[in-house]
Amino acid sequence: MIDLRLVRENPDLVRASQRARGADESAVDALLAADAARREAARRGDDLRGEQKAASQAVKKATPEERPAVLERAKALAAEVKQAEEAQREADAALREVQLRIPNVVHDDVPPGGEDDAVTLRTVGEVPTYDFPVRDHIEIGEALGAIDMERGAKVSGSRFYFLTGPGALLEFALAQLAISRAVAAGFTPVIAPALVKPSAMEGTGFLGEHDEEVYRIERDDLYLVGTSEVALAGMHANEVLDLSKGPKRYAGWSSCFRREAGSYGKDTRGIIRVHWFDKVEMFSFCAPEDAAAEHLRLLQWEEEFLQALELPYRVVDIAAGDLGTSAARKYDIEAWFPTQGTYRELTSTSDCTTFQARRLTIRYRDxxxxxxxxxxLNGTLCAIARTIACLLEVHQRADGSVHVPVALRPWLGGVEALTPGMTLVAPVPTA
Known part of the structure; x- marks a missing residue:
């Protein structure tokens, strides 16, 4: 939720942010008007309560002759106070409704424009070349017995899948690698709920313009999360945190669900864009003055993870018009997909400043x-299905096998390659 004090003191800054996002500038004026109406309602309520208190004292001091008139005035004031309190509740609700419509204020350095205007900050690793016809991850995965799209569709419909054999082991290996690296970096591991209350969804900014992407369980008034960010943020709602020793960091694992309502016809083949996948998400609570540095740390950990997977990638600074509601700045890491001849998003990290915490009433003592x-702040360490797709494509070999990055081998029984018809080896934990 946007800071009302910021809107009052610097409305032009918020208007500029709205312009950069391609959002409605008039929403700022509507918020200022709602804020003024709420403050006027509160002032009137306070004044009337003061008069009511004075009238109550007057009743005690009134003479028998004065008492009927004084009592009548006190009675009238009580009715007016009741009306004023109802008006104040309505003004509070109207203010909140308008305030929830305005997204976070973008950072000054965010590139202008929309989806096609992201700025590439750096490119890491060499794009691989192959002396054989490259196959996509589905062809490779089916040959390995790792992915079964046909039966996934039979059981659940389009954009669902089974990971089988080496595919299932790859999922567990990636999750173990991601969590182990996060713990080594000081994150607390969390298995997060995939079903949350509306308050958590609204608090993190995933309702409103995003509600078409969300699965809702109407009977129980719960939502399936699209990321464990929602549960991790909501975990400390209405709490005061101890940040005296620095940021409070969590690495959350959960299944994630997305309707992909706006992606008809996009990525219909394979497991790049699906309705369900598992993910390891980093989440940080920190003091606002530490947020920019924490954002770069999350980005660094994401880069180190992709480097461990031996994947070429680029880091892009997302333009203002393509930012989510809660993000003031967002970096994406896009990895190379050989069969598409381009980089595709694999992870992202967003600085949400105080926007989500204000909605969820999450505070700390200065x-x-x-x-x-x-x-x-949040950052995807590993979106597992899409990462598997990238691994299979980048590390494919002419004989149909797939190179296993060194960092993953301890979680795959030490094998150096996945091969069609291979005998599965039980993972061996690191010493």
Missing amino acids: ADGKNQTAAT
Whole structure:
């Protein structure tokens, strides 16, 4: 939720952010008007309560002759106070409704434009070349007995799949590698709920313009999350955190569900864009002044993970018009997909400043012991299905086998390659 004080003190900054996003500038004026109406309603309520208190005192001091008139005035004031309190509740609700419509204020350095205007910051690793016809991840996965799209569709419909044999082991290996690296970096591992209340979805900014992408369980008024960011943020709703020793970091594993309502006809083949996948998500709570540095740390950990998987990638700074509601800045890491001849998003990290924490009432005590709104940040360490797709394509060999990156081998029984018809080896934990 946007900071009302910022809107009052610097409305032009918020208008500029709205323009950069391609959003409605008039929403800022509507918010200012709603804020003024709420403050006026609160002032009137306070004034009437003051009069009511004075009238109550007057009743005690009134003479028998004065008492009927004074009582009548006190009774009228009680009715007016009740009306004023109802008006204040309505004004509060109207303010919140308008406030929820305005997305986070973008950072000054965010590139202008939309989806096609992201700025490439750096490219890491060499794009591989092959002396044989490259196959896509589905052809490779089917030959390995790792992916079964046909039966996934039979059981659940389009954009669903089975991971079998080496595909299932790859999922577990990637999850283990991601979690182990996150723990080594100081994150607390969390198995997060995939079903959450509406308050958690609204608090993290995934309702409103995003609700078409969300699965809702109407009977129980619960939502299936598209990322464990939702549960991790909501975990500390209405709490005061101890950030005296630095950011509070979690690495959450959960299944993720997305309707992909706006992607008809896109990526219909394979497991790049699916309705369900598993993911390891990094999430940080920190003081607002530490958020920019924490954002770069999350990005660094994402890069190190892709380097461990021996995948070529590029880092892009997402343009203002392509940012989600809660993000003030977002970096994507796009890995190379040989059969598409381009880079595709594999991970991302967003600085949400105090936007989500204000909605969820997540605070911390500053050096003076005063409660302040915390900042929240998130970063995907491994979206497993899409990462498997990339691994199979980048590391394919002419004989149909797939090179296993060194970092993954301890979680795959030490095998150096996945081969069609191979005998599965039980994973061996690291010493």
